[in-house]
Amino acid sequence: MNERQSRTRLRKPSRRKFLKQSAALGVAAASLPYVSRKATAAPTEITVLAWYGHAEPDVVAEFEAANNVKFKPKYYTGGDNMLALIAQSPPGTYDLILSDAEYVQQLNAAGYIEKLDPADYPLDDFYPEFQKFAGHWVGDELCSVFTRFGFLGVAHNTDVISESEAASYDVFWNPKLTGKLGHFDWHLPNLGQMSLLNGNENPYDVDDDAWSAVQEKTMSLRPQVGGFFDYGGTFSNLKNGQMAAFAGIGDWITGVLEKAGAPVKTTIPEQGGLQWTESFCIGKGTQKADLARQWIQYITSPEGQIKSANMAAYPALIPNKKGWALLNEELPAEAERQGMVLGKSNVMDMIRDGRIKFRQLPTQQSLEDWNDVWTDYKNA
Numbered sequence: 001m002n003e004r005q006s007r008t009r010l011r012k013p014s015r016r017k018f019l020k021q022s023a024a025l026g027v028a029a030a031s032l033p034y035v036s037r038k039a040t041a042a043p044t045e046i047t048v049l050a051w052y053g054h055a056e057p058d059v060v061a062e063f064e065a066a067n068n069v070k071f072k073p074k075y076y077t078g079g080d081n082m083l084a085l086i087a088q089s090p091p092g093t094y095d096l097i098l099s100d101a102e103y104v105q106q107l108n109a110a111g112y113i114e115k116l117d118p119a120d121y122p123l124d125d126f127y128p129e130f131q132k133f134a135g136h137w138v139g140d141e142l143c144s145v146f147t148r149f150g151f152l153g154v155a156h157n158t159d160v161i162s163e164s165e166a167a168s169y170d171v172f173w174n175p176k177l178t179g180k181l182g183h184f185d186w187h188l189p190n191l192g193q194m195s196l197l198n199g200n201e202n203p204y205d206v207d208d209d210a211w212s213a214v215q216e217k218t219m220s221l222r223p224q225v226g227g228f229f230d231y232g233g234t235f236s237n238l239k240n241g242q243m244a245a246f247a248g249i250g251d252w253i254t255g256v257l258e259k260a261g262a263p264v265k266t267t268i269p270e271q272g273g274l275q276w277t278e279s280f281c282i283g284k285g286t287q288k289a290d291l292a293r294q295w296i297q298y299i300t301s302p303e304g305q306i307k308s309a310n311m312a313a314y315p316a317l318i319p320n321k322k323g324w325a326l327l328n329e330e331l332p333a334e335a336e337r338q339g340m341v342l343g344k345s346n347v348m349d350m351i352r353d354g355r356i357k358f359r360q361l362p363t364q365q366s367l368e369d370w371n372d373v374w375t376d377y378k379n380a
Contacts, residue, residue, distance in 0.1 A: 041068060043064065043068050043069050043070040044067075044068065044069045044070070044288065044291065045069070045070050045071075045072050046069050046070070046071050046072065046095045046096065046288060046291055046292070046295070047071075047072045047073075047074070047093065047094050047095050047096070047283075048071055048072070048073050048074070048094065048095065048096040048097070048098065049073075049074050049076065049082060049085060049086065049094040049096070049097045049098065049283075050073060050074075050075060050076070050096070050097075050098035051075065051076065051077070051098060051278070051313075051314075052075045052077075052231060052313050053311050053312065053313020053314060054073065054098055054311075054313075055071040055072075055073035056311075056312065056313060058307065058310075058311065058312045059299075059307050059308070059311055059312075062303075062307075063295060063298050063299075063304075067291065067294065069291060074094070077186075077230055077231060078186045079099070079100050079102065079103040079188075080367070080371070082097075082099065082100075082103065083103065083106060083107075083110075086107070086110075086112050087110075090285075091283075091284050091285030092283065092284070092285030092286055092287065093283070094283040094286070095282070095283055095286040095287075095288045095289075095291070095292045096280055096281070096282065096283065096292050096295060096296075097112070097113060097280070097281040097282075097283050098147075098278055098279070098280055098281075099144060099278070099279055099280075099281055100276060100277065100278060100359070101133065101134075101135045101136065101144075101146075101276075101277035101278070101279060101358070101359075102135060102188070102358075102359060102360050102361045103361075104135050104136055104143050104144045104279065104281065105135055105138075105143075106361075107143070107144075107281060108138060108143045111284055112281075112283065112284050113143060113144070113281040113282060113283060113284055114281070114282040114283070114284055114286070114289065115141050115142065115143065116142040116143065116144070116145065116281075116282065116293075117142070118142045120293055120296075120297065121142075121145050121296060121297060121300055122297075122300055122301065122320065122322075123145075125320050125321055125322050125323075126146065126319040126320055126321065127319055127321060127348060129348070129351060129352075130146050130149075130319040133146050133277065133279075134358070135277075135360075136279055143281065144279040144280065144281040145279055145280050145281075145296050145300060146277065146279050146300075146319050147278055147279055147280055147296075147299055147300055147308060147318075147319070148277075148278050148305075148308045148309070148316035148317065148318055148319070149275055149276060149277045149278065149316060149317050149318075149319065150250050150251055150252045150275070150276055150315075150316045150317055151250050151251065151266070151268055151273040151274065151275055151276075151317075151347070151350070151356060152189050152192075152193065152248065152249060152250035152266075152273055152274040152275075152276060152359070153166075153250055153266050153267055153268040153269055153273040153274075154166040154169065154171060154172075154245065154247075154266065154267045154268075154269055155238065155245060155246040155247075155249045155250060155253065155254045155264065155265075155266045156171075156244065156245040156246075156264065156265065156266075156267065157238070157241060157244045157245065157263055157264050158263045158264065158265060159263045160176060160177075160180070160244040160245070161174070161176065161177070161244060161245055163265075163267050166245075166267035166269065167267060167269050167270055168197075168269045168270055168271065169193055169194075169196065169197040169247075169269050169271055170197070171245065171269075172221055172224060172245065172247055173220075173221065173224060176244065177224055177244055177245050178223070178224055179224070179225075179226045180224075180226050180242075180243055180244040180245065181221075181224045181225050181226055181243065181244070181245050181246070181247065182225070182226055182227050182228070182229055182233075182234060182237055182238075182243035182245070182246045182247070183225060183227070183228045183229070183246065183247050183248055184229060184230075184231075184234050184246060184247070184248035184249040184253075185228040185229055185230060185248075185378075186248060187370045187371050187373070187374035188204075188359055188361075188370070189247075189248040189249070189274060189276070189359060190218075190247050190248040190374070191214060191218060191370055191373065191374065192204060192274050192357075192359060193247055193248065193274065194214050194217050194218045194221075195210075195214045196271045196272050196273075196274070196357065197217065197271050198210065198213055198214055198217055199271070200214075202357065202360075202363075203274070203357055204359070204360040204361065204362050204363055205360075205362075205363040205364060206362075206363075206364060206365075207364060208364075211364070211365060215373055218373070218377055219377060219380060221247075222377060222380050226242070226243055227243070228378055229243075231253070234246060234249060234253055235253055235256070235257070238253065238254065238257055238262070238264050239257055239262060249266070250266045250273070250274075250276070251265075251266045251315065251338065252276070252314040252315065252316060253314060254266045255314065255315040255337070255338070256312070256313070256314060256315065258337070259315075259334075259337070268350065268355060268356075272354075272355045272356060272357055273350070273355065273356050273357070274356070274357055274358075274359045275351070275356045275357065275358050275359060276359050277358065277359070278316070280295070280296045280299065282296075300319075300320060301320075301323075302320060302322040302323045302325070302326040303326070304323075305318040305319075305320045305322075305323025305326070305327070306318075306323060306326055306327050306330060306331065309323070309327055309331075309334065309338070309340070310327075310331060310334055315334070315338065317338060317339075317340060317347055318340070324340050324342060325342065327340060328340070328341065328342055
């Protein structure tokens with residue numbers, strides 16, 4: 001045997017030693033945390049149809065990491081756009097659907113969403129006003145879970161329009177706003193505000209005479225308007241001062257700018273404000289209903305509620321009382337800014353005092369009627 005063969009033979013382990021080493025490695029591998037093995041698998045994709053921001057990292061990254069999933073968003077603007085996207089897609093396309101409250105019943109009637117078990121969600125932790133929120137239920141059947149809300153009023157540049165001036169929707173006709181008034185381009189919030197200004201107790205339940213008066217009042221505002229904008233346009237035109245005030249929006253846009261130091265805010269006028277309400281549904285035909293349910297449980301937990309309240313795309317109020325408590329503990333300045341403070345006057349008082357009306361679909365006219373009026377107004 002030459003020297004090279006000798007060294008090779010010395011390095012070759014015996015069968016007994018090989019088995020012993022293999023067993024040791026097996027024990028070591030078995031002792032690794034389950035999440036480590038799970039993390040090596042490709043993440044499960046969850047498709048979500050939502051307003052912009054709901055599947056961005058500041059909201060979903062923690063859930064994605066904990067559950068080895070990846071959100072795939074399809075973003076929309078406005079409930080009509082949401083319904084059209086679902087109608088064009090086969091069942092099972094969307095695992096999760098974020099809906100404005102007024103559209104949930106349409107989703108349910110069209111068979112686009114699954115029924116939910118109320119016991120799966122922390123509804124008892126919600127403020128009583130939100131535990132069985134109108135539109136989210138059909139009798140005792142739950143269709144969608146309330147996750148966040150906010151108020152629409154007069155959005156304004158405080159260097160141009162003071163809070164006292166913004167205390168009435170009449171400010172929209174102020175000469176300082178000629179050519180400097182913007183509209184968030186959606187009929188429901190804008191026409192709802194005009195209806196409030198006209199003194200309608202329920203701005204979306206108006207008879208023919210009141211509806212005609214709303215149209216007349218709205219059309220009289222047209223010379224003031226500098227443009228109609230989507231989310232991005234609304235944001236940028238408030239930020240750069242091209243528009244000094246906006247109708248049809250609220251803190252969900254001005255809050256982002258206000259937190260960054262811009263001189264903008266939303267004032268709820270004396271005629272009252274509108275409440276927008278968002279909720280999560282589980283899409284009909286999804287193969288990932290368990291993960292969808294887990295997501296809704298997460299985003300309605302105190303930890304998830306803080307992420308929702310402080311969402312980078314647009315902040316919001318939250319329904320979970322435990323979420324309020326955690327927000328006051330971890331982000332007291334934001335709790336104060338949004339009015340979600342404990343032990344003193346807060347946003348719930350405005351709801352309980354009747355100053356806030358829920359945004360709804362029109363009752364005595366069709367949705368198409370309102371959309372047609374809005375289109376005529378924009379083209380005037």
